[in-house]
């Protein structure tokens with residue numbers, strides 16, 4: 598099987614699994630316990646927090662471990678909303694956000710708690726910082742704009758959007774789930790107040806995420822119970838998960854200088870071969886270059902439908918996706934490609950191929966050959 602769906606999830610690296618294993622078995626303690634076994638777990642948790650903080654240019658107390666990227670996005674949005682409740686009720690976000698953000702905004706709106714401005718994106722899928730500036734009102738409690746898109750790979754001008762928010766005195770949240778590990782990440786460079794990442798998109802396990810919250814950025818917890826994570830995310834911490842996340846991120850950051858050009862070249866080879874060999878094929882989103890995630894290719898093949906493309910690729914031993922994993926299987930084209938304003942036939946024929954560490958030139962060539970055959974067959 599050739600796996601070209603790394604935007605959905607990545608395999609846990611053996612080094613990462615090895616690092617976390619002792620915290621599932623012999624060092625199984627609860628980090629809140631006072632005895633030595635508990636304290637051993639506490640030390641591992643604290644050390645992981647320090648490592649994650651150092652890797653993204655944050656301080657340890659600014660790192661909140663969560664159960665997923667989705668949970669961290671919810672905590673950022675609902676938590677800031679609750680903090681400002683009765684004073685501010687307006688959220689600014691964008692049309693291509695992950696459902697972890699969009700559905701949270703809709704939920705707040707649905708029970709009359711918040712007003713939500715959903716900004717459009719340009720034809721490349723990027724948000725204009727000037728649109729953010731115009732959307733901010735005195736009652737805006739948060740701007741939530743993702744760092745990089747999971748379906749089309751468009752990288753937003755996060756730093757510029759952050760500067761606009763800072764000028765307006767509004768907290769800025771960015772979902773950096775797809776960015777983390779793939780591109781250099783420093784919370785000060787990006788001008789962010791709240792940032793989310795998740796381990797399973799950078800070769801760690803599923804079920805562990807991080808909410809970075811800049812000192813002074815206040816939010817309420819959304820779950821209640823113990824005082825873990827300084828009361829910001831009650832619930833016994835996943836020590837093994839935190840150890841794994843720190844290890845996965847550390848490896849990704851260390852290897853990025855070599856990994857990024859390699860994967861970019863492979864992706865470019867894939868896109869260029871497809872566009873050259875398959876007539877009427879199109880690249881969706883931003884052009885190849887620095888404004889696109891290095892591993893992302895999202896292509897349309899009018900005349901062949903997304904779901905049939907995915908199914909037939911699967912039959913040929915190649916795993917890819919018609920959109921985000923959460924919307925796959927839905928009849929509607931994904932909300933992300935819809936936001937690009939493409940003609941209908943391009944919306945319903947979009948295919949996402951996302952490369953990874955193990956992808957080889959041979960994999961890419963096999964995938965292109967298969968695509969050419971499948972598209973030709975489906976169009977007949």
Ligand SMILES: Cc1ncc(COP(=O)(O)O)c(C=O)c1O
Nearest residue numbers: 665666667695697747772774795
């Ligand atoms: C951009 C983005 N945000 C959030 C998430 C959710 O992360 P998790 O799967 O850890 O809940 C994903 C994963 O699909 C994603 O791609």
